[in-house]
Amino acid sequence: MQIRSGRSLTPSSLDALDNSIIDILRTNGRTTNQDIAKQLSITAATVSARLQKMEDARAMRVVAVTDFAALGYNVIIAVGVKVQARSVQAVGHDLAKFPEVLSVNIMNGRHDIELLVALHDFSEVQQFLYDHIGSIAGVAQIDAGIAVDIAKYEFNVAPL
Amino acid sequence: MKRPDLDDLDRQLIAILAQDARVSNRKIAVDLGVNEGTVRGRIKRLQQDGLIAFTALTGLKLDKATNIAFIAIQADVAQVRQIARDIAHIPMVKSVMITLGPFNIMATCLYDDLDSFHGVTSGHILALTGVYHIETSLAVRTVKFSNRVVRITDTRTDGVG
CATH class of the missing domain: 1.10.10.10 (Winged helix-like DNA-binding domain superfamily/Winged helix DNA-binding domain)
Structure with missing residues (x-):
């Protein structure tokens, strides 16, 4: 039963119309059903039904996203972490608990873990890197790349 | 900022x-x-004011591009901003930061398969004038992923359609 419901909306069951609706909402998530209907030459009721279907299937959500600046995040740092004498997974879970850590990825390359960290200002950098991240058991070494400019940062996917 | x-x-x-x-x-x-x-x-x-934007998020599993790769780039300092903008225009590339550190650009890419990722790195980024060296690493597991914080720019719509 669960497997069936879990598979009720596979990528192939999002048809061209669903994807056209998603494309419009990616650009402006508050486009009205009437406007979407007009752009795609369908009825507003169809738009409403498709949106309901996709939301029920947890295939899509329309949300507000916030700029780093709106949250007062002025310092963004990419941190590569090398782990020793502890499971990488366990270290990753500990690092994920910090609200300043926006993402945690376990990697196969030079670093065992890549973090993206957002801080309010430079005075917090030293404390956060050495006292907070450095204090997690298993963190052996960190390499930080401090962002001086963000040319692009947008992810339109989410674990729903 | x-x-x-x-x-x-x-x-x-x-x-x-x-x-x-x-x-x-x-x-x-x-x-x-x-x-x-x-x-x-x-x-x-x-x-x-570019502080919020409204967008559709699709499920990671339903989105074709579910694999995350990190690309660290060493580029000519005089051209770094233009190179970062060029890389930002690649639809599969989701973030581009100019950084201080051993690499001066860090980018992330969502890819469907290794072939298309290779196309982005070797075919596109390494082919840019002023890019000297890149190092890539692949995420094998995502522990935390916040997509609610973004950089709102006028390139937002580039990846659409």
């Missing part, structure tokens, strides 16, 4: 819209006990 003047009402508005951006102005106005015109005006101002 300055801290903008957001008041409590702005923050409450953002919190509601972060859950569901398709809530009507009328419902938000009722929930927050303000009038509809205030809600409309606030949303408009936040959008115009």
Whole structure:
């Protein structure tokens, strides 16, 4: 039963119309059903039904996203972490608990873990890197790349 | 990057819209006990100032591109900003930062298969004038992933369509 419901909306069951609706909402998530209907030459009721279907299937959500600046995040740092004498997974879970850590990825390359960290200002950098991240058991070494400019940062996917 | 003047009402508005951006102005106005015109005006101002945007998120598993790779780039300092902009135009590339450190650009890429990722790195990024060296690494597991914080720029629509 669960497997069936879990598979009720596979990528192939999002048809061209669903994807056209998603494309419009990616650009402006508050486009009205009437406007979407007009752009795609369908009825507003169809738009409403498709949106309901996709939301029920947890295939899509329309949300507000916030700029780093709106949250007062002025310092963004990419941190590569090398782990020793502890499971990488366990270290990753500990690092994920910090609200300043926006993402945690376990990697196969030079670093065992890549973090993206957002801080309010430079005075917090030293404390956060050495006292907070450095204090997690298993963190052996960190390499930080401090962002001086963000040319692009947008992810339109989410674990729903 | 300055801290903008957001008041409590702005923050409450953002919190509601972060859950569901398709809530009507009328419902938000009722929930927050303000009038509809205030809600409309606030949303408009936040959008115009580039502080919030409304977008559709699709499920990671349903999206074809579910694999995350990191690309660290060493590029000519004099051209680094132009190179970062060029890389930002590649649709599969989702973030580009100019950084201080051993690499001066860090990018992330969502890819479907290794062939298309190779196309981005070798075919596209390494082919740019001024790019000297790149190192790639692949995420084998994502522990935490926040997509609600973004950089709102006018390149937003480039990846669409």
